[in-house]
Amino acid sequence: MAANEESSNNNNSQSNNNVSLFYNDPYYISSSDNTVSKIVPINLNGNNFLSWKRNVRRALMAKNKLGFLDGSIKKPDVTDKDISRWMRSDYLVTCWLMNSMDADIADNFTYVDNSEQLWSEVCERFGQTNGPQIYQLKKELDNLRQENMSIVVYFGKMKKCWNELQNLRNFPTCSCGILVKCSCNFMKKLNDFDAEEKLMQFLLGLNSSFENVISNILATDPLPSINRAYYIVQQNEKQKEISGFNHVNHEINALAVQRSQNYVKKDWKKDKYEHKCDFYKGKGHTKDQCFKIIGYPDWYNPKKNNKVGGKVAANVTAVTDCEYEDTPLEFMSAGPGESYAGNSGAAMDSGMVSTIM
Structure with a gap:
């Protein structure tokens, strides 16, 4: 085994x-x-x-x-x-x-x-390193602004330009060995200077809505790294998205409540009989809407309007000729959905309104 x-x-x-x-x-x-x-x-x-x-x-x-x-x-x-x-x-x-x-x-x-x-x-x-490529990348960096881009897209474009510039312009290295014995941290200071330059480029391209965040970052001593600054700005962007969404929902709900409280259905029939024709003393319309002054439209049929559903209306309050004949115009202007017994319950369409007015 x-x-x-x-x-x-x-x-x-x-x-x-x-x-x-x-x-x-x-x-x-x-x-x-x-x-x-x-x-x-x-x-x-x-x-x-x-x-x-x-x-x-x-x-x-x-x-x-x-x-x-x-x-x-x-x-x-x-x-x-x-x-x-x-x-x-x-x-x-x-x-x-x-x-x-x-x-x-x-x-x-x-x-x-x-x-x-x-x-x-x-x-x-x-792969030839030349001036035009460096010039194009530097120009792109100088003109790069966040505008409508998200922080992720904006920083990604900036990072790509930095990496391509670094590949095109290889940083010189010490070949004599002196820097190995250096005790003043010269290389670290040089790297810190480059990191600060990149941080400023990143902050300068941000939108004005991040001014408070930029002020907080610049007030930090020592200055944060570019990756830390990116994290801070991105978190602030997410916070704004969440609070903005809640604010919009609150405004929509408040507007809906206000409209429901302020909405009162108008009594068009009551309002109709408050109008009075100063010329013929008829009710239900004003002088500028009186058919006897402005003329009768082609569609108006006074005989037909004396009937309700094809039968003579009974127990209808008597009105003057002027008051009764001009009623359809006033009912039409009262708004859609209102009916009149002398017009078979039908409201006039927009074509009729255009002809009359």
Whole structure:
């Protein structure tokens, strides 16, 4: 029993060692590696070389094939037994790179011989550090304002500009070793100065609604880091969103209560008989609405208006000719939904109103 367990452990150990050897072998190609796949999700388009380059290097390092780009994995002699394995791996890396470029860019590198040559030409063509790129990034930073952007989007754009500037302008390093013996923390002071510059750029681009937060940050001694300031401003933004939402709901509810309290249904019929025609002394309308003065509309039928539902109305209070005939205009102006016994209960439409007025 013990012998079987020992044999099983040995087999597992040997299997793990074989897997480790496979992954440590730069010529190893797994079943998921194929020539039509991309090494990075975002293609090189000519304007994103810096970020594209970093992502490509990371991906190839994870697959243990970065040495094909920098030449550290040398091509074996034609008589070497590993020459075919090297060529397969190198062609695979070349395909990955080509698939990770826009089609019009990849066409320019169709006839390269190997991945090292391809990488060298791409870096030479798109990776030149020059004044126009630095100028464009500095201009973008100077003009960057939050405006309608959220804090997350605004800070993300600013952070991207900082990173690209850092890659374009590599900070000089000490090669003589003097800074190693420095006791005045010169490098720390330099880094603090750069961090303060970035903090001020971030605060200057914020909207005026964050003035109180900016004042609190600037009053802190020592000044917080850029990441801490970003956290403080973002929390304040979330607070404003929550309080603003509650304030809007409160205003809507208050307005609804006020309207319900102030709403009183108008008695249009009572108001109708308070009107009086100064010309014919009729009731139910005013002088400027009297049909006998302004004329009768085409749709008005005094005979029809003397009936209710097709029958002669009984027990109806007698009114003068002027008072009765002019009634439809006044009922129409009283508002929708009101009915009149002399008009078969129907209200006049907007076309009739336009004709009369």
